[in-house]
Amino acid sequence: MISQEMNDKLTLTGPKDPAGKVLRRYWQPAALSDELQVKRPVVPVKLLGEDLVLFRDSDGELGLIDRGCPHRGADLCYGRLEDNGLRCPFHGWHFNRDGQCVEQPGEPEGSRMHENIKTKSYPVVEKNGIIFAYMGPGEPPEFPNFDCFRAPETHVFAFKGLWECNWLQAMEVGIDPAHASFLHRFLQDEDPADSYGKQFRDKAADTDIPMTKLLRDYPRPEISVEETEYGMRLIALRHLDNGKTHVRITNQIFPETISIPMSREMIITQWHVPIDDKHCYWYAMFTSFDKPVNKQLMREQRLKEHRLPDYAPLKSKRNGYGFNPQEQENETYTGMGLDINVHDQWAVESPGPIFDRTKEHLGKTDVAIIKYRRIMRAAIDSLDAGTSDGLPMLNGIDVKTIYGPISNDTIGGRESWRHDFEENDASRRAACAGWDAKV
Ligand code: FES
Numbered sequence: 001m002i003s004q005e006m007n008d009k010l011t012l013t014g015p016k017d018p019a020g021k022v023l024r025r026y027w028q029p030a031a032l033s034d035e036l037q038v039k040r041p042v043v044p045v046k047l048l049g050e051d052l053v054l055f056r057d058s059d060g061e062l063g064l065i066d067r068g069c070p071h072r073g074a075d076l077c078y079g080r081l082e083d084n085g086l087r088c089p090f091h092g093w094h095f096n097r098d099g100q101c102v103e104q105p106g107e108p109e110g111s112r113m114h115e116n117i118k119t120k121s122y123p124v125v126e127k128n129g130i131i132f133a134y135m136g137p138g139e140p141p142e143f144p145n146f147d148c149f150r151a152p153e154t155h156v157f158a159f160k161g162l163w164e165c166n167w168l169q170a171m172e173v174g175i176d177p178a179h180a181s182f183l184h185r186f187l188q189d190e191d192p193a194d195s196y197g198k199q200f201r202d203k204a205a206d207t208d209i210p211m212t213k214l215l216r217d218y219p220r221p222e223i224s225v226e227e228t229e230y231g232m233r234l235i236a237l238r239h240l241d242n243g244k245t246h247v248r249i250t251n252q253i254f255p256e257t258i259s260i261p262m263s264r265e266m267i268i269t270q271w272h273v274p275i276d277d278k279h280c281y282w283y284a285m286f287t288s289f290d291k292p293v294n295k296q297l298m299r300e301q302r303l304k305e306h307r308l309p310d311y312a313p314l315k316s317k318r319n320g321y322g323f324n325p326q327e328q329e330n331e332t333y334t335g336m337g338l339d340i341n342v343h344d345q346w347a348v349e350s351p352g353p354i355f356d357r358t359k360e361h362l363g364k365t366d367v368a369i370i371k372y373r374r375i376m377r378a379a380i381d382s383l384d385a386g387t388s389d390g391l392p393m394l395n396g397i398d399v400k401t402i403y404g405p406i407s408n409d410t411i412g413g414r415e416s417w418r419h420d421f422e423e424n425d426a427s428r429r430a431a432c433a434g435w436d437a438k439v
C-alpha cells in the first residue's frame, strides 16, 4: 500500500500534477483515424483533462486546438470547417491548424488584432490508425521503431474503448501476468480455429493445448521483471507437468503502454490514456506478423461491443457488466461473457474511479506494479530536478535503436526457455513476408 499523497502523485494528470508532467513528455493517442473518416472531420478530444478539438483542414492536415474559442469561449467543435481552418460560429473568428487566428470578420476593416490571437495548439501525427498528440514542452520526441509503427498500414488495426477509471489502474492490469489464469478463465475450451481476433483463444505456442486450458491448469506463474530502455520486460513462466515451460513475455513501455502477445499471428500494443483523472481510453494497435489484418472482421467484432461516437462498452457498471450467475457456474470465471475486455473493464472500474491504494495489499505476483511505480517516481523526481535523465527513452538514448519489443508465448525447455523464446520469436519474425520484422 502507498500513502494518499503518493497515490495522488502517481495518478493525477493535470498540467501541474507530477505524473501529468511526465505523461506530457510522451506522444499521447488522441483519436482513431476512423473517427475522422466522416464528411465533416471535426471531433472533440479530451486528453489529460484538457478540452480540445481535432480537425482535418482542406490541405488534409490535422490540427488540435483548444476547444473554447479565445474570443468568448464558444465551443469550436461546432465550428464551420471552411477556408482551410475552423471558424467559430459565434462571431466568425477563423483559426488555422496551428491555432493562429487569421481573420476576425466582425472587427473594423484593417484591424490587425488577430495577429496577436493564437489559441492553444498541439502537434499531431497520424500513425497506423491512431492520431497522436504531443502536449509537452519543447520539440516532440521521435517515435521508437516498435513493431506497431514499423509494420505497414495493412498489417495494423487500431481500436479504442472507454473505461471509467483512472489510467493507472487500467495500466496496472496490463502488467499483472497472474490475473489471466483467473479473470479470463474459460471453464470450457473453444475451438481455437474460431479464435481470430481474440485474445487467449489460440493454441499455446506450437502445441495443441488451448491457451485457455494452459492458463487454467497452471495458475501460479513464476514472474520476473527486467528493466529495459523502454520500460520493463515481464516474464511469466508456467512449469508444465510434461517437463516443459510455458513462457509468456509481455512489456511495459513507459509511461502508459503495454505490449503483449495476442496470438501467434498478432501482438497488441495498448496505451491507457487519461481522458481526465477518472476516465481513460485504451487505444490498441493489433500488429500482424503474418497476413494483412482482417480489419473489417476485427472492427465488426469490436463494434458489436461498443457504441459510437464515444466507444463506450455496451456492458458497464450500469448493467452489471452482463453478469450471469449461471454462466459463472458453468462457463466463465467472471460470468460476464466471453469478451475478455469486459473482464478487464470490471477489474479496473470496480475498485472505484481512482482506487484508494492506501487499502491495497500487494503480493509477489504484483512485482511489476511495484517496479513500475518506482520507475514513475524516478521520472517525477527527475523532472523536478530539471532533467529528463530519469525518463525512459528521453534520457539521451537514440530511440530509433529500439525495436520490438518481443511479446510472445512459447513453450520451451525448463532450462533453455530463454533461448527457446528468443528463437521462437526470431522465426516468427523471419517468416513475416509483409514487412521487415527482424529485430
Ligand atoms: S466566441 Fe468565437 S468568435 Fe466570438
Ligand SMILES: [Fe+2]
Residues within 6 Å of the ligand: 173, 179, 180, 183, 184, 340, 344
Ligand atoms: Fe486482462
